[in-house]
Amino acid sequence: MGSNEMVAVVPEIKHTKLFINGEFVDAASGKTFETRDPRTGDVLAHVAEADKADVDLAVGAAREAFEHGKWPRMSGYERGRAMHKLADLMEQHTEELAALDGADAGKLLLLGKIIDIPAAVHMLRYYAGAADKIHGESLRVSGKYQGYTLKEPIGVVGIIIPWNFPSLMFFLKISPALAAGCTVVVKPAEQTPLSALYYAHLAKLAGIPGGVINVVPGFGPTAGAAIASHMDVDSVAFTGSGEVGRLIMEASARSNLKTVSLELGGKSPLIIFDDADVDMAVELSRLAIFFNKGEVCVAGSRVYVQEGIYDEFVKKAVVAAQNWKVGDPFDVATNMGPQVDKVQFERVLRYIEHGKSEGATLLTGGKPFGDKGYYIEPTIFADVKEDMKIAQDEIFGPVMSLMKFKTVDEAIEKANCTKYGLAAGIITKNLDIANRVSRSVRAGTVWVNCYFAFDPEAPFGGYKMSGFGRDQGMMAIDKYMQVKSVITAVPDSPWY
Template identity: 40%
Template sequence: MTLHAKITGYADPALHAAGLYIGGKWRKGDGIAVMNPSTGEKLAEVADASVEDAMRAVDAAEAAASGWRATPARQRSEILRRWFQLMTQHAEELATLIALENGKALPDARGEVAYAAEFFRWYAEEAVRVPGEYRHTPSGSHHILVDHEPIGIAVLITPWNFPAAMATRKIGPALAAGCTVILKPASETPLTAYAMARLGEEAGVPPGVVNVLTTSKPGAVTNAMLADPRVRKLSFTGSTGVGRTLLAEAAKSVVSCSMELGGNAPFLVFDDADLEAALDGAMIAKMRNAGEACTAANRFYVQAGIHGAFVAGLTARMAALKVGPGYDPATQCGPMITTNAVRKIDRLVTDAIALGARVTTGGKPLAENGYFYPPTVLENVPTDAAIAREEIFGPVAPVYRFESEEDAIRLANDTEYGLAAYIYSQDLKRAMRVGKQLETGMLGINRGLMSDPAAPFGGVKQSGLGREGGVTGILEFMEAKYYAVDY
């Protein structure tokens, strides 16, 4: 099937180039070009929000806030449930749109849509289960009553690598809690966000409850919103560097922050691991979204006894992947998001080779019209190479050898990040023992995929603050209020 034959309904980029979505209305504006990373060609233009547009979005969110806050939890739940059903109904169109603007291979894009929709279903259920507390004081002098209230207007900033899932993971709990939101998606992949806004309208989201704006001036626009006293929450997913800047800005107005930041995930394979299972998990942990994921395995530490077999198996699997346009059904590894992304990956690989690493497959950018880098495996990588310290965000698997359990723990923790980690061992006692010593917010044991809407997602150290998903995700958008009651 040709590309043009697949562009129908919500998959059509032109449908989402109408403008900013503020207060339930589409507002025209100057354009930001959205490129197709598979071809290097322009897909569409979207509106470029000014600071004044951002303030209009805050106005719209404020106008809708009291009504949405007062909306019964069951009614909010039903709207989220309908949004989930509409995403499911239009799943193939949304997957095609993601493949076009992100370059993600269609199987990955379909998986993302299913994962993204699940956040709406999960928080449709959590909306009616917000916990409270009632108990006597230890002294017996009075009673303690604790309620949870919506925190207020929330600014949601999402990255380009999961344009649907990063939006729903924030919108779902915010709306379930009773907050109104302003979503600022990445300018590389805004079309999916606007498609989601249209589906939200269809699901019955009232005007102003969800606002979406794109801008080429993210610093000025975001700072203006954070300085407005009506904004009480910032939820950000992106790089640690940008996260630090936003935290400093939010501190000026004491805005509550949830931060899902960078990662440098270690993937530990012990001698007693099931080799085929470890290779299966490695391919998922490394090649989901072509490695452009914060949870992607960044450093493969393999025990000496199984090291050679693991490198050979991983090399064969990576070399066999079909590289091509994201929208091609046969593609298994799509392009990177920009030419700059390709340059960064190439810099890291070139540096590792210069320091003694050996390429077993891949290793050089592909001469294509789009932004392609091939699946690559490196062995004998020095631990002081830049690739061991920096988040790769691409289809490159550096493999390191270790001897003892203590070495594995030391190497895995030798990073400022602490988002995700993976362990493969048939000795569950050992896996749990090692896992307890890893400085990470999430751990996959004999699994290459850990993300689940029902589980808390987040990291430690420089990988973030707070958690998204799970039963705690909704509380990120609520404030606890304590009542001292005497009767």
């Protein structure tokens, strides 16, 4: 691999202020923070930095819009139409939105245009279509009564999203909340605030009323903590680290016992059996860990290969990793861009050193790539043991840990040998093995002979320390709803 040559494309940065009550405003303190281009480390923009005072304003706007505004009182059909208008605008600005995420997060521009932005649009349209299909049930209660349930929006929702998929995460969280009739205060990751602010602008153009969507870029200990502990926030939806997830739960318990849903990452196993097509398995394993430079919560970072094909797999996996082109994400020939920022870049490199010092065998990669920016070579370790840090910790980078197994029972035991339980992959031609293993692995999503097969219809979330609550699917709307039972006396009814 040669040095990475930059493709000098930087999108125009149009929105860098907070978005509160339908308007772009400076932070109350006047403070800003830098967001940087991970391709070079250069500053992209200075963004208004929200803290507690700004969160108070945003929550106040969201509360006013919820208690007295039009959004919760619209029919589901009307809310859906506004959401579809926003989706239309996103499609019209796909190139610009993909460029913002590419420059802010180091994501591949081409995949942004054909995967990330279309997937975000799909998510929004799915819930726009669901907005007029939310209903309760009639109840057959005892005695001379009739009963029914109402589903009502929970209120103001605080949303805290990570930096690895800025657009998709934004709509993964806000779409069901908007469909339910809630209002939201969103804190995008400080590394990637630009597309969230652009979506706020488009939401206003789409006719979504002021106060319904508020965006407050800032840092976790200030803006994030203010959302989690706010007495007027009714629910918090978070995707990120387990450490921060605990803090959010503690803040909820200390304040108003707001509901909390958490997606806290994973250490997903990919289990490859002897009967697998080796070439397909190599391609899926490469995708599972090196896609989006390994910055994926469900990345297949632990690869278990049955002993009969292990040696062949290893040889081909190394070649496949070496052919995975690292370079500028705006170059269509690039397979993998830079890590999101210097902090993550250095974190991944530290884990690579841990792997070496703990006795794992470095087969390929393991070094920074190029002379500027935050690029790391696709890295594969063999001879990894379950108790090594690289096998237990979520690295969130392009680091594959290879391990060998003999039997199905051993594969299941090894796959479950982690505190996480977000996703897993199985590669086999044997339906009995596929069924047995998919039922035995403790993970919220299991892919058989595929990987990263997502759809808005399929609920997504984790077991164990990967969190609780589900995104996607109709059940995601339920976490933004309250259920009310209404019982009415019918004294003259003959039915009881």
